[in-house]
Amino acid sequence: MASGPIPADSEDLPLSAWAQRWRPAGTSREETIAADPSTALAGLFDQSSPVRGDGDPLPPLWHWLHFLDRPAESELGPDGHLRDGGFLPPVPRRHRMFAGGRIDIDAPIRAGERVRRESRVAKVEAKTGRSGELLFVTEEHVFTVDGRTRMTEQQDIVYRRAPLPGSAPRAAGTPARDGTEEPGAAAGEAPDPWRLRLLPTPAMLFRFSALTFNAHRIHYDHPYTTRVEGFPGLVVHGPLLALGLLELPRRLGRTVRHYSFRLRRPCFVDRPVLLTGTPAAEGADLSAFGAGEEPAVTARAEFAAP
Ligand SMILES: C/C(=C\C(=O)SCCNC(=O)CCNC(=O)[C@H](O)C(C)(C)COP(=O)(O)OP(=O)(O)OC[C@H]1O[C@@H](n2cnc3c(N)ncnc32)[C@H](O)[C@@H]1OP(=O)(O)O)C(=O)O
Numbered sequence: 001m002a003s004g005p006i007p008a009d010s011e012d013l014p015l016s017a018w019a020q021r022w023r024p025a026g027t028s029r030e031e032t033i034a035a036d037p038s039t040a041l042a043g044l045f046d047q048s049s050p051v052r053g054d055g056d057p058l059p060p061l062w063h064w065l066h067f068l069d070r071p072a073e074s075e076l077g078p079d080g081h082l083r084d085g086g087f088l089p090p091v092p093r094r095h096r097m098f099a100g101g102r103i104d105i106d107a108p109i110r111a112g113e114r115v116r117r118e119s120r121v122a123k124v125e126a127k128t129g130r131s132g133e134l135l136f137v138t139e140e141h142v143f144t145v146d147g148r149t150r151m152t153e154q155q156d157i158v159y160r161r162a163p164l165p166g167s168a169p170r171a172a173g174t175p176a177r178d179g180t181e182e183p184g185a186a187a188g189e190a191p192d193p194w195r196l197r198l199l200p201t202p203a204m205l206f207r208f209s210a211l212t213f214n215a216h217r218i219h220y221d222h223p224y225t226t227r228v229e230g231f232p233g234l235v236v237h238g239p240l241l242a243l244g245l246l247e248l249p250r251r252l253g254r255t256v257r258h259y260s261f262r263l264r265r266p267c268f269v270d271r272p273v274l275l276t277g278t279p280a281a282e283g284a285d286l287s288a289f290g291a292g293e294e295p296a297v298t299a300r301a302e303f304a305a306p
Helices: 015-021 036-044 204-213 222-228 240-251
Strands: 026-030 094-105 114-129 131-146 148-161 194-197 256-263 273-280 283-289 297-303
Touching: 015 114, 015 131, 015 148, 094 131, 094 240, 094 283, 194 240, 204 273, 240 273, 240 283, 240 297
Parallel strands: none
Antiparallel strands: 026 114, 094 148, 094 256, 114 131, 131 148, 194 273, 256 297, 273 283, 283 297
C-alpha cells in the first residue's frame, strides 16, 4: 500500500497500513516549570520533594508532569484518550498501552526555567506479537533551554486491535493472583537499598492519572478495563513503574544520564510490585516484578561519573 492520507473509512485498515501512512507534522510548545507537581509526585512515593523551588533540578522523567495535553471532554475517544489522536494515530477499536522509552540527559531541567519541547513521530512500525498484530509508535521529544539541548527522549506507544464484536475475547495480561502473595524481601531479611516495594492502590492510580492528566480508562474504570480491554483488573501506568524504578538510584544519590526501559507485561491494582536493581560499574540493571517470575519491566540506568 502506498504512503498517503488515512482514508475516512479506516475501520478495516490493518495496523501495517497505519505504519506506512501515519506521518503527522511535528509540534512544539513552551512551559515554565513549576515546583508543585514534583511535590505531588514525591508525596505519591511517600518522600519529601527534591524540588522545593526555582533552580532545583527535576529528577529524571519528572518532566512527565509537565507539557500535558488538556483536551476538551468532547475530544475524548471511547478509551479516554484523544479520539482523533493529533499526534498519535486515531486507530479505530484501538487498545493503547505504554510500551517503553529512552532518555538522554545532558543536564536536567530546573524549576523556574522556561523550557521548549520539540516533538515529532520518529518511527511507526507494525509487528506481530503473541497477542496478535501490534503497532508501535515512537514519539521523540527534545527539550531545550535558551536554545541548548538538555534532554532527548523517546516514548514507545503500542496499539492493539480490539476483537470484532462476536469474536472470542483476547487474554490480555497475567491473571491476578491471590492477594496474600507478595513479592519482596522474606521476613527477617536485611533491607536492600536496591529493592523497593510499591503497592499501587486505587488512590495511587487515581492520583497518578490526575497528575499526568491521563484519562485512559484502563487506570480507573474497572468495568471498561475488564469487559472491553479484557484485563483482570485496573492496569498500573507504565510511566508510574518507570518512575518507580528510578526511585532506586535517586534515593542512593546517583545521577542518571541515560535511562531506557521496556514494559513487558502489565501490573495490576492492589498487587504489590517489587522494584529491584543490580548495580554495575557505570549504571544499574533495573526490574519491576508483579505477579509471576518474569519481570513486568526491565530497564537500564547509566550514571554520571561520581
Ligand atoms: C500511560 C498509558 C498506558 C499505560 O500505561 S498501559 C500500562 C503499561 N504498559 C504495559 O503494561 C505494557 C506491558 N506489555 C505488554 O502487554 C506486552 O509486552 C505487549 C506490548 C502487548 C507486547 O506483547 P506481545 O506478547 O504481543 O509481543 P512480543 O513480546 O511477542 O513482541 C512482539 C514484537 O514486538 C516487539 N516489542 C515488544 N515490546 C516492545 C516494546 N516495548 N518496544 C518495542 N518493541 C517491542 C518485540 O521485540 C517483538 O519484535 P520482533 O521484531 O522481535 O518480532 C497511556 O496510554 O497513556
